[in-house]
Amino acid sequence: MALCDACHGAGGVSQTVGTPSIAGQPKLFLENQLVLFREGLRVSPPMQAAVNGLTDKEIVRLADHYAAQPARPVAAGPADTGQVEQGIAYARKQHCGSCHLPDYRGRQQIPRLAGQREDYLVESMLAYRDNRRTGGDTIMAAALYGASDADIRALAHYLARLR
Amino acid sequence: MRRAFVHSILAAAAAGLCGAASAQDKPAPPPAWHQGKPPAMSDSKLAPLPGKMTETARSEIPVEKVNLPPGFSVQIWAHGLPGGRAMARGDQGKIYVGTRIIGRVYEITDNGDRRSVRVVVDKLTQPAGVAFANGSLYVMAINRVLRYDGIESNPNVQPVDLTDKFQLPPEQHHNWKYIRFGPDKKLYVPFGAPCNICEPPPQYAQIRRYNPDGSGMEVIARGVRNSVGFDFHPKTGELWFTDHGRDWMGDDGPQDELNRLSKTGQNFGFPYCHAQGVADADFKKADACKDVTKPVALMGPHAAAMGVLFYTGSMFPAQYKDTLFVARKGSWNRTKPFGFDVVNIRVGADGKNPKITPFMTGFINAKEGKYDFWGRPAYLLQMPDGALLVSDEQTGTIFRVSYSTKN
Numbered sequence: 134m135a136l137c138d139a140c141h142g143a144g145g146v147s148q149t150v151g152t153p154s155i156a157g158q159p160k161l162f163l164e165n166q167l168v169l170f171r172e173g174l175r176v177s178p179p180m181q182a183a184v185n186g187l188t189d190k191e192i193v194r195l196a197d198h199y200a201a202q203p204a205r206p207v208a209a210g211p212a213d214t215g216q217v218e219q220g221i222a223y224a225r226k227q228h229c230g231s232c233h234l235p236d237y238r239g240r241q242q243i244p245r246l247a248g249q250r251e252d253y254l255v256e257s258m259l260a261y262r263d264n265r266r267t268g269g270d271t272i273m274a275a276a277l278y279g280a281s282d283a284d285i286r287a288l289a290h291y292l293a294r295l296r
Numbered sequence: 297m298r299r300a301f302v303h304s305i306l307a308a309a310a311a312g313l314c315g316a317a318s319a320q321d322k323p324a325p326p327p328a329w330h331q332g333k334p335p336a337m338s339d340s341k342l343a344p345l346p347g348k349m350t351e352t353a354r355s356e357i358p359v360e361k362v363n364l365p366p367g368f369s370v371q372i373w374a375h376g377l378p379g380g381r382a383m384a385r386g387d388q389g390k391i392y393v394g395t396r397i398i399g400r401v402y403e404i405t406d407n408g409d410r411r412s413v414r415v416v417v418d419k420l421t422q423p424a425g426v427a428f429a430n431g432s433l434y435v436m437a438i439n440r441v442l443r444y445d446g447i448e449s450n451p452n453v454q455p456v457d458l459t460d461k462f463q464l465p466p467e468q469h470h471n472w473k474y475i476r477f478g479p480d481k482k483l484y485v486p487f488g489a490p491c492n493i494c495e496p497p498p499q500y501a502q503i504r505r506y507n508p509d510g511s512g513m514e515v516i517a518r519g520v521r522n523s524v525g526f527d528f529h530p531k532t533g534e535l536w537f538t539d540h541g542r543d544w545m546g547d548d549g550p551q552d553e554l555n556r557l558s559k560t561g562q563n564f565g566f567p568y569c570h571a572q573g574v575a576d577a578d579f580k581k582a583d584a585c586k587d588v589t590k591p592v593a594l595m596g597p598h599a600a601a602m603g604v605l606f607y608t609g610s611m612f613p614a615q616y617k618d619t620l621f622v623a624r625k626g627s628w629n630r631t632k633p634f635g636f637d638v639v640n641i642r643v644g645a646d647g648k649n650p651k652i653t654p655f656m657t658g659f660i661n662a663k664e665g666k667y668d669f670w671g672r673p674a675y676l677l678q679m680p681d682g683a684l685l686v687s688d689e690q691t692g693t694i695f696r697v698s699y700s701t702k703n
């Protein structure tokens with residue numbers, strides 16, 4: 134866990150640009166991502182190196198630990214009203230809250246978005262939209278087809294500031 | 297080598313999807329699982345149920361909760377196969393098991409009192425399809441077809457890549473496979489509609505058959521939304537297949553189907569006509585159900601009817617001979633759960649007078665009407681002694697169901 138905290142921050146709240154917070158993520162979501170990294174189905178060289186050789190039991194233990202840590206948004210600057218409104222409108226249009234739940238805390242296999250790092254949210258959504266993250270399932274890859282860069286930035290701005 | 301392999305798969309998958317999405321001038325379609333969701337349901341929080349990708353310990357598989365008719369019993373036959381679903385049996389008795397997201401194919405070796413499990417191949421894009429013929433294992437992922445010759449004797453055999461021969465279309469959704477050799481020695485392969493509801497491109501919503509080398513492709517059924525289970529009637533040799541009904545038309549339907557292909561080229565109605573003649577809510581046309589082959593039986597709303605097996609063994613009582621077993625993995629797109637069981641169906645070879653009876657239950661605490669489940673039965677395999685193997689995709693377990701008058 135010290136190894137995880139080194140990049141993902143103390144207690145899984147990331148202070149590192151491009152590295153997500155993992156505190157308070159649903160346990161199953163964390164398990165799934167760790168398995169996908171280990172199996173090479175989700176590509177991230179630092180994560181591949183970190184999880185290489187982990188057993189399922191170790192993965193479950195790590196997931197248990199970080200799922201139980203309190204999620205905290207990291208400082209991301211003051212909210213911009215226009216950006217927040219655009220983000221809310223786009224989330225409503227795309228029904229993001231149907232699966233991620235209306236307060237964006239996530240559930241089971243579906244990640245928490247509330248309070249995630251803004252830079253990470255932007256990069257993840259761009260990767261989905263541009264089919265750079267088809268990974269394990271066919272679902273999110275299609276959720277952002279046609280999203281503009283501006284919509285994605287606004288959505289990330291809004292979600293990153295939720296508690 | 298291994299890394300290059302991964303990248304080639306991901307690049308291939310990405311290339312396929314980019315091709316589909318590159319028509320930037322057209323508005324983007326809604327995500328496949330979301331298509332057809334009416335405004336009245338826009339706040340619905342129903343979402344596909346999560347699978348599990350880590351091993352489930354034997355002590356966490358509550359086999360004692362499984363219910364069967366008198367005289368039948370169940371045991372955990374193999375476990376520790378996360379995501380394990382369709383099964384194929386080799387000539388020498390090894391069992392091969394496909395998966396979806398975790399990307400593996402497992403091999404189970406039966407050592408008498410216990411079974412050992414190894415991973416034959418991993419890092420594939422949803423290698424759900426497994427079949428065995430003439431000493432060779434066939435593996436079909438969404439975007440690859442591999443053949444392992446003589447694998448039962450030579451565990452390290454390198455696969456022959458048949459991908460180019462099969463001409464798999466690029467869309468991924470609903471294009472994980474169930475595959476099976478027919479009595480005609482041809483390989484039967486479904487191509488699901490890449491959506492919940494849509495007018496599918498011409499390569500989809502159909503079942504095809506091929507020669508084992510991928511040549512001689514023939515479309516044998518159309519209007520099939522998403523079939524992931526079939527078998528051949530033991531007397532007539534006809535193809536009987538399940539098909540999943542569309543989502544977001546309400547809790548009660550349209551129901552999943554059990555279909556019988558009595559003539560090559562039959563149309564089973566998608567996207568205009570569902571179940572026993574339910575016109576689609578979004579894709580309408582006059583006489584929507586004209587010339588549509590109706591199902592033999594309705595398998596329940598959103599039930600996820602999967603594996604189909606005609607029982608031809610002699611272990612079970614005579615009344616089960618030539619009847620069907622169907623595994624229903626269970627619903628997600630309805631308020632209360634439905635399925636999560638294996639049913640038995642007595643039906644004539646002509647498809648008349650189907651009678652559906654619960655057979656294997658207890659995977660869900662159904663009384664509460666909540667999604668309080670622990671297992672999701674997916675596929676069935678008959679063993680030479682007449683016992684029935686049932687895979688549970690949720691816990692990665694293979695159960696063995698047997699019958700004895702002593703039970």
